[in-house]
Amino acid sequence: MSASLHDALTVVIKVANHIKSNSLRDHLFRELYISEKFNSLNKQLQENNSDLISSKSAIAAFLRKLQLYKNNIRRRAFEQFPCLACINSDLQDDDLALNGEYLENIHEDMVIQVGDLLGMDILIWVSIPFEVNVAEIDISLQEPLNEIQ
Secondary structure, three states, rough: OOHHHHHHHHHHHHHHHHHHHHHHHHHHHHHHHHHHHHHHHHHHOOOOOHHHHHHHHHHHHHHHHHHHHHHHHHHOOOOHHHHHHHOOOOOOHHHHHHHHHHHHHHHHHHHOHHHHHHHHOOOHHHOOOOOOHHHHHHHHHHHHHHHHH
C-alpha cells in the first residue's frame, strides 16, 4: 500500500471514529431520521390545494406520529426508520432515551408554535358541507347551507 493511500485511509478512519463520538453521533442520528419526516410534512403544507383544514389535519397527524416514533424508538422498533435498523446493534439504551427525549421536545415545541391552529374549532359543516344535517347547525346558516347541498 502506498504511503498516500495509507494516509488517506488513516484520515477516513479518524473521521469515522469522530462521527461515532457521542455528541456528533447523536446529532447525525437525529438529523438522519427526522429530517425526512419534516420534509414530508412540509410538502403536504405547501401543496396548491392546502387550506387551514388540511394543514391542521397534517400537523395533528405529524404530532401523533412523533409520539409513535418516540415510543417505537425506545422499544427498538425501527420499522419507520430503516436506517436505524441497520445500526441497531450499535445503539445504546442511553442513545435511544436521548433521542426519545429529542422527539418529545420537538413535539412540545411544535404544539407551542401551532397551538392556535390546533385549537381552532372547525365546524363540521365547513369541512363536509354535503353530509351535515342542516337542522343541527345555527339557524342563520341553515338556508345558505341548504342551497349548497
